Amino acid sequence: MLSQSSRLRAMKALLYGYYLDFKSFFEIYFSILLGLIISKFLITPSASSSSSLNSALINCMIMLPVAMMVITSNSELKKKFSFPVDRDLLVLCHILLILVLPLVMLLMSCFFYLVELLLAELTLSVTTNFFYSLAITKSSFLIGFAISYMAIVCITALTWMVSAWFYRHKVPVGVIGAAFILGLIYLDDFRDSVFGLIGRLFHNPTPGLLSLKLAVITLAAFALGYIPIKRMEVK
Amino acid sequence: MNVVILQDLVKRYRDKTALRGINLELQENCIVGLIGRNGAGKTTLMRTLAGYLKPTEGTALVFGEKPFDNIHVLSNIMYMDDDRFRDSDTLRDLLDRAALSYSRFDKTLALKLLEYFNIPVKARIKKLSRGMRTLFSLVIALMSRCPLTMLDEPTLGLDASHRKEFASLLLKDYANHPRTIIISSHLISELENLMEQVVLIDNGKLVFHKAIEDVQRYALYLAGHRKVLEEVAGRHQVICRESMGERLVLGIVNHLTAEELRQLEMQGIEISAMSVQDVCVNLTAPGKGGVLDVIAK
Secondary structure (H helix, E strand, O other), rough: OOOHHHHHHHHHHHHHHHHHHHHHHHHHHHHHHHHHHHHHHHHOOOOOOOHHHHHHHHHHHHHHHHHHHHHHOHHHHHHHOOOOOOHHHHHHHHHHHHHHHHHHHOOOOOOOOHHHHHHHHHHHOOOOOOOOEEEOOOHHHHHHHHHHHHHHHHHHHHHHHHHHHHHOOOOHHHHHHHHHHHHHHOOOHHHHHHHHHHHHHOOOOOHHHHHHHHHHHHHHHHHHHHHHHHHOOOO | OEEEEEEEEEEOOOOOOEEEHHHHHHEEEOOOEEEEOOOOOOHHHHHOOOOOOOOOEEEEEEEEEEOOOOOOHHEEEEEEOOOOOOOEHHHHHHHHHHHHHOOOOOOHHHHHHHHHHOOOOOOOHOOOOHHHHHHHHHHHHHHHOOOOEEEEOOOOOOOOHHHHHHHHHHHHHHHHHHEEEEEOOOOOOHHOOOOOOOOEEOOOOEEEEEEEEHOOOEEEEEEHHHHHHHHHHOOOEEEEEEEOOOOOEEEOOOOOOOHHHHHHHHHEEEEEEOOOHHHHHOOOOOOOOOOOHHHOO
């Protein structure tokens, strides 16, 4: 009983700590989306109904892996142990973050999608020198939301897992990761072979099958990331 | 009841052995000074007790359980070191986290103390001076009222008046809320009045664990003519020696009888008690001369 109340207290304190940490993270995300949407309407005379969703997706794909690398860094882990916490709780909180952060980010991007729609309608009503394409239907939006969410969660979980294994070797892993991304951008053969591999893995899937594959990979990443954190010493 | 039990505790890092078979028992409700030179293993010992590190060999028990990854034990431990909080954290947020984490945390008194020390709670850690950071950490550590509170260099960066106030605060709070407090510090003379027990470690090994009164009586300085003292040195354990011409100063373990002391005084030998700090320094001397010998060579 005593142990349960200690665990609950520690969980509350840890979640409160992460809430404080991620407040500024969301402020940055909000500012980026707002900046993008405003610049789009100011600079270009056209808009697509999915532009805010696309930019949000790209932002998620960049910001969440970086956040995972930060929360698994040695100094951050050390600070978390300033208050009582065990490794199971830490992993549980990280998993909650991996599940909740993309959801909040996607919901924010949906809000911006509505703002974008509204701005486009307003612009159309006052000028004819504006082009707007509305390509998203309700069902494609829902499926897209679900698949995007699962894909972002999966990528975030994979980054977390790799960061957890190499939490004391962030620099070499960062260099290898950066080299991989640069390879994807500049080396056509490399890009084709990587995308070919991913394509084979997700070959001709239905949304359900794709979700299942993403969920399995995510769960595997959670399990593999738990191992190094469970035996980690705070140095 | 024993709060801490260490049995043959060994902690090895990749290229260094920090603790070499420590056996120690600490009872509840006492203030223990953990003394040792830099690199003696004090911080490793406290970090092992705080559940940060896993023993390589042997056992470390706190409240009868292994502390590593044990939330029940960790909820009753406070470990304060100089690198505890992130620079971007605000004091108010940290106070809130402490109140959430520790069931006995006295937030009202903590706020009063911060106001007394002129530490603004809205400030971020990075805006505080070295001394203010230490004071803030001390307030959090003492107000958590954990049954095992460990303070690693608690006076780092504090000026003389704040060190005095820290001592008063600690004693008053300890009197109101007795618990086991382990203090690791180099300022032994200033903290001597706080300690009830002393644990001296050197090079990862336990030198002794004694009550402060025993340490205060542990050794004597004898100063006088070389001829007389050389004879005394042959019969007693000498822990330090300094000669100035025909005059010799000996530090010996105090096994002298009242009669022997009387006779030495009659022979013109000056006798004085060795301070706790000197006892600790002399017992952990590296045995390769002093720094002046290095310069002389």
